[in-house]
Amino acid sequence: MIVLDQSEAVAEAVAALIPGCERGFGPCKAIGFLDGQGRFEAGVVYHNWSPESGVIELSAASVHRSWLTRERLRVVFGYPFDQLGGRIAVARIGEHNARARRIWRSLGASEFPIPALRSPTEAEVIYTLAAETWRAGRFSR
Numbered sequence: 001m002i003v004l005d006q007s008e009a010v011a012e013a014v015a016a017l018i019p020g021c022e023r024g025f026g027p028c029k030a031i032g033f034l035d036g037q038g039r040f041e042a043g044v045v046y047h048n049w050s051p052e053s054g055v056i057e058l059s060a061a062s063v064h065r066s067w068l069t070r071e072r073l074r075v076v077f078g079y080p081f082d083q084l085g086g087r088i089a090v091a092r093i094g095e096h097n098a099r100a101r102r103i104w105r106s107l108g109a110s111e112f113p114i115p116a117l118r119s120p121t122e123a124e125v126i127y128t129l130a131a132e133t134w135r136a137g138r139f140s141r
Helices: 007-017 070-083 098-106 131-136
Strands: 028-034 040-050 055-062 088-094 110-119 122-130
Touching: 007 028, 007 040, 007 055, 028 070, 040 070, 055 070, 070 088, 070 131, 088 098, 088 110, 088 131, 098 110, 098 122, 122 131
Parallel strands: 055 088
Antiparallel strands: 028 040, 040 055, 088 122, 110 122
């Protein structure tokens, strides 16, 4: 089940699952995903939206790994690219988060590691996914 009308609650749940995200996201929209029993399974937060440049940042977290299906990917990227008319989606991921990094690479996102950005001892990897790359990719269909 998809939750579209509870952005604040979903953003709080996502922030609670991301280390170092105690301050939350500020103004944002969020999509939540519930499991078959109606429990929170995952959420995606859309923040730092810049309509002038068409750029939006995505942050996501889940309680288990199996939440992300092709159908849910289409929902996740349909919002910034189809509903908002966004040009680029951005994600900031810790260098040790191999699963999230693999997902963004499989989408065709560009990858930019920046040493010591996440912490003095950990790089942060910035991913950018252009709308046209998403639409041309295998997951958007």
